[in-house]
Amino acid sequence: MKADYIIIQAGGKGTRLKHLTRNKPKGIVPVNNLPIIFHLFRKYPEKKYIIIGDYLHGVLEEYLEAFGNVRYITVKAEGTGTCAGIRDAVSLIPEGEAFILTWSDLILSDAAEPEQIPEGNYIGISKDFECRWSFEDGTFVESPSCEHGVASYFIFKEKSCLLGAPEGGEFVRWLGKAGLSFEELPLTGTKEIGTLLAMSENSSGEYRCRPFNSLEITGDTIVKRPVDEQGCKLAVREIQWYREVQKYGFEQIPKLYCLEPLTMGKIDGVNIFRAELTADEKKTVIDHLVESLERLHELKKVPADCFSIMEAYYHKTMQRLAGVRDLIPFADREYIRINGKNCRNPYFQKARIRELVEKLVKDCREFALIHGDCTFSNTMVDRDLNIVFLDPRGYFGYTELYGDVYYDWAKAYYSICGDYDQFNNGKFSLDIRDSEVCLQIETNGWKEMGDYYLSQIHGCDPERIRFLHAIIWLSLTTYAWEDYDSICGAFYNGTYLMEEFL
Numbered sequence: 001m002k003a004d005y006i007i008i009q010a011g012g013k014g015t016r017l018k019h020l021t022r023n024k025p026k027g028i029v030p031v032n033n034l035p036i037i038f039h040l041f042r043k044y045p046e047k048k049y050i051i052i053g054d055y056l057h058g059v060l061e062e063y064l065e066a067f068g069n070v071r072y073i074t075v076k077a078e079g080t081g082t083c084a085g086i087r088d089a090v091s092l093i094p095e096g097e098a099f100i101l102t103w104s105d106l107i108l109s110d111a112a113e114p115e116q117i118p119e120g121n122y123i124g125i126s127k128d129f130e131c132r133w134s135f136e137d138g139t140f141v142e143s144p145s146c147e148h149g150v151a152s153y154f155i156f157k158e159k160s161c162l163l164g165a166p167e168g169g170e171f172v173r174w175l176g177k178a179g180l181s182f183e184e185l186p187l188t189g190t191k192e193i194g195t196l197l198a199m200s201e202n203s204s205g206e207y208r209c210r211p212f213n214s215l216e217i218t219g220d221t222i223v224k225r226p227v228d229e230q231g232c233k234l235a236v237r238e239i240q241w242y243r244e245v246q247k248y249g250f251e252q253i254p255k256l257y258c259l260e261p262l263t264m265g266k267i268d269g270v271n272i273f274r275a276e277l278t279a280d281e282k283k284t285v286i287d288h289l290v291e292s293l294e295r296l297h298e299l300k301k302v303p304a305d306c307f308s309i310m311e312a313y314y315h316k317t318m319q320r321l322a323g324v325r326d327l328i329p330f331a332d333r334e335y336i337r338i339n340g341k342n343c344r345n346p347y348f349q350k351a352r353i354r355e356l357v358e359k360l361v362k363d364c365r366e367f368a369l370i371h372g373d374c375t376f377s378n379t380m381v382d383r384d385l386n387i388v389f390l391d392p393r394g395y396f397g398y399t400e401l402y403g404d405v406y407y408d409w410a411k412a413y414y415s416i417c418g419d420y421d422q423f424n425n426g427k428f429s430l431d432i433r434d435s436e437v438c439l440q441i442e443t444n445g446w447k448e449m450g451d452y453y454l455s456q457i458h459g460c461d462p463e464r465i466r467f468l469h470a471i472i473w474l475s476l477t478t479y480a481w482e483d484y485d486s487i488c489g490a491f492y493n494g495t496y497l498m499e500e501f502l
Contacts, residue, residue, distance in 0.1 A: 003098040003114040003155055006047045007089045008037055009171075010104035011054040011077045016194055023432050024484040025056045027104035028063050031193050033482050035063075039107045041070045047100075050092055052077050052085035059484065062327045067481050079168030082152075086165045093159045101162075103152035109189030114155050121161060123182040124153030129192045133172045135184065140176030151187050220266040221257065237394025238262065244369065244401055248299045252292045252387050267390075269382035273421040273444040277385075282449050284385050289374075289412060290456045292387040297368040297405045306361045308397025309404060313471050314357040316397075318350060320478035321491070327484070328477075328491050329432050337436035338492050343499040346474060346491075352502055356467060360404075363464075367402040374408050376415035376444070377424055409457055410468035417450040418469060418497075419443050423489065424480075430489045437492050470497035 014026030021029060028035040034042070037051070049072040053060045057076050064072060073092065077085030086101070093099050100114060102124075112124065123135055131149025134141045140150065150172055156162060161180055165171070213231050216223040226235040239259045246256070255265035272285060325347060330336045334348050346353060371378075372393025380388040396403025414420045419441045422428065427442040454462045473494030480486035 001098055001114050001117055001119045001155070001157070003100050004046075004048055005050065005093050005097060005099035006040065006044065007050045007052065007086070007093075007099060007101045008040065008104050009052050009082060009086065009101065009152075010037060010060065011052050011082075011084055013055045014105075019429065021055075023056070023059070023430060023488065024063075025053055025060050027051070027053070027060065028484055029193075030483045031107065035482060036107065036193055037104050038067075038482075040102070041068070043108060045070060048072070050075060050089040051104075052089050054078075054084065059327070063484055066323060066327055079166075081169045082171040083166050083169045083174060086162060086171065087167060090159045090162045090165070096158055098155065098157050099159065101154045101156065105192055105194045106151065106153060107191040107193060108153070109187060109191075111185070111187050111189060112153060117155075117183075117185065119157055120155075121157055121180055121182045122155040122185040124151040124187040124190070125149065125184050126151040126190070126192075127186055127188040128190065131192075135182070138181065140172060142173075151190060151192070153185075153187060153190070154182075155185070217266070222264050222266055224262045224264070234394075235262065237400070238392055241371075241392040241394040241401060245296070245299065250296060250299060252296070252389050254388060254390065267380050267382065267388050269380045269388060271376055271421070272379050272381050273376035273415060273446070275381050279448075281385060282446065283452060285381055285387075286416075286449055286453050286456060288381075288385060288387045289379065290453070292389070293371070293374065293405075293408050293412070294458065296371060296389075297408070299369045300402075301366050301368045302402050304364045304367050304404070305397065305399050306364075308367075308399040309361045309364055310357060311397035312403070312407065313360065313468070314354055317353075317471055317475040320475055321346065323478050324481075324487050324491070328488050330437070331491075336492070336495060338496045339438060339440075340436075341496065341499065343495045344502045346495055346498055349498075349502050353471075353498070356501060357471075360406075360464070364404050364406075367396070367399060368405050369401055370396060370403045370405060370408045372396060372403060372407065372411070374411050375420055375424075376412075376446075377421045379412075379415075406461075406464055406468055409460070410465050410472055413450070413453065413465050413469050414472055415444070416446045416453050418473065418493075419447070423486070423493075426483070426486075428485075428489055430485045430492075432488065437488075439489055439492050439496075441489075441493070466497070467501050470494050470501065473497060 010027035014021035027037045052075045054077040075085050075089045126149035130146045133150040134143045134145040134148045136148050214225050214227050226232045257263040325331050335342045378391040422442045429440045431438040476490035477487050
C-alpha cells in the first residue's frame with residue numbers, strides 16, 4: 001500500500017524527558033546524534049510530513065526551517081491530549097490518499113514498511129517495549145502489554161477514517177470507540193524514546209560519532225564510513241591527511257590497515273578527557289601533546305593564505321551564526337545576560353570581530369601541516385601517556401592540509417579550558433530564562449592545566465589563543481545542529497568568551 005503522507009504527533013511537553021525538554025519540544029531531542037523525528041526523515045526522505053506541535057511550537061518551526069530537509073508543514077495543536085491537532089493535520093491530506101500517523105518518540109524499525117502490505121487500516125504492535133494500551137482480538141484494552149501493546153503507529157487507507165476525531169482527549173481511547181477495523185503490524189525492533197531511561201538505553205556508548213559517519217567495530221579493528229554527502233567530503237580530506245603524514249613518518253596516528261574504507265587498529269588507550277590522571281601525569285600529557293603538535297607543524301610549511309584565514313575565522317563563523325539567528329533566544333538584543341554578566345551580542349559586533357581577524361591575517365606569514373581538530377575527543381593517550389591523533393580535519397579555509405598553527409593550539413585549549421568534550425557529550429545544563437541565560441558545562445578536570453599548557457608552547461601568544469577559542473565556540477553553533485540546546489549553548493558560551501575582546 002502506498003502511503004506518501006506521514007502525520008507526526010509531536011505535541012505535549014515531554015515531561016518524562018525532564019531537563020532535555022526544558023528549552024525544546026521532545027520531537028527534536030537528539031538520540032544517537034540525530035533529533036528523534038529526523039530518524040523518520042532519514043528513513044522516509046521522500047514522504048510528505050505534517051508535524052503537530054504545541055509546546056515551544058516556535059522553536060520547532062524555526063528548527064525545521066533551519067535544518068529540515070524534507071517536505072513538511074507544521075500544525076499548531078489548540079486542544080490537549082494526543083487527539084489535539086489530528087483533525088487539522090488530516091484535513092491537509094488529499095482525498096483517497098493513505099497515510100501514516102505516528103508519535104514523535106518512536107524510532108521505527110524496518111518492520112514499518114507500508115509499501116509491503118495490502119490496502120487497509122493497520123495498527124503497529126509493540127514487541128520490544130511496554131505500552132499502556134493493548135490490542136487483542138480486534139479490541140482496544142486499557143491494559144499494559146509488551147506483546148500486544150498499541151505502539152502509537154497507525155496506517156489509515158484514507159482520511160475519512162479520522163475526520164470525526166475530537167479536538168482533544170486521548171487518541172487511542174477515541175479510536176477504540178470509532179468502529180474502525182484494523183490489521184496488526186508487528187513492529188519488532190522499533191524503539192520508544194519517552195523517558196530518560198529509554199534515552200540512555202538507546203544511545204550509543206563509548207565511540208561517539210557525528211550523524212554523517214558510522215563506525216563498525218570488530219575485535220581490534222574499526223572501520224569508519226561516511227553516511228551522507230557531508231560525511232563523504234570529510235572522509236576524502238581525512239584520508240588525504242593520513243596519507244600525507246604517513247609520507248613523513250609521523251607516528252602519532254592509529255595503525256592504518258586500509259584507507260578506503262578507512263580501517264584502523266583499535267588504540268589501547270582512552271580519549272584524553274576520559275583519562276584518570278594525577279596532576280603530574282596531566283603535565284606529562286600536556287608536554288607530549290605540545291611536542292606532538294610541534295612535530296606535526298614542522299613536517300612541512302607553505303606560505304600563508306590570507307583568504308583562508310578570513311574564511312576559517314570570520315566568514316565561516318558569520319555564515320553559521322546567520323543560519324541560526326532566528327533560533328536563538330535574545331539574538332535580537334544588543335546585550336545578552338549570560339551567567340550574571342552582560343555580554344555584547346556578536347550579531348551586533350561583526351565589524352569589531354572582522355577587525356580582530358584582519359589583524360591575524362597581517363600577523364600570520366606561513367602555514368604548516370596541521371591536524372585542524374585536535375580536541376581531546378579526537379586525541380587519545382595510551383598507557384605510556386603518548387599521544388595518538390584521530391579524526392583530522394584535513395583543511396583550513398580554502399587550503400587543503402595546511403593552515404594556521406594557532407588553530408591547532410586553540411582547538412586543544414578548547415578542551416583544556418573550555419570543557420568542549422563534556423559539552424559535546426551533552427554534559428551541560430542550559431536554562432533559558434525570561435531575561436537571562438544560565439549555562440553550566442561539567443568540567444573534565446583540566447582547567448587548572450590551562451596556564452601550564454600555554455607556557456609550554458614555543459612563542460605562544462595567549463591572547464590570540466583565547467580569541468580563537470571564542471571564535472571556535474561561535475562557529476560550533478551550526479556544526480552542532482543536531483541538538484537545539486547545543487546550538488544555543490555554543491552561541492552563549494562563545495558570546496561570553498568574546499566579551500573579553502569586544
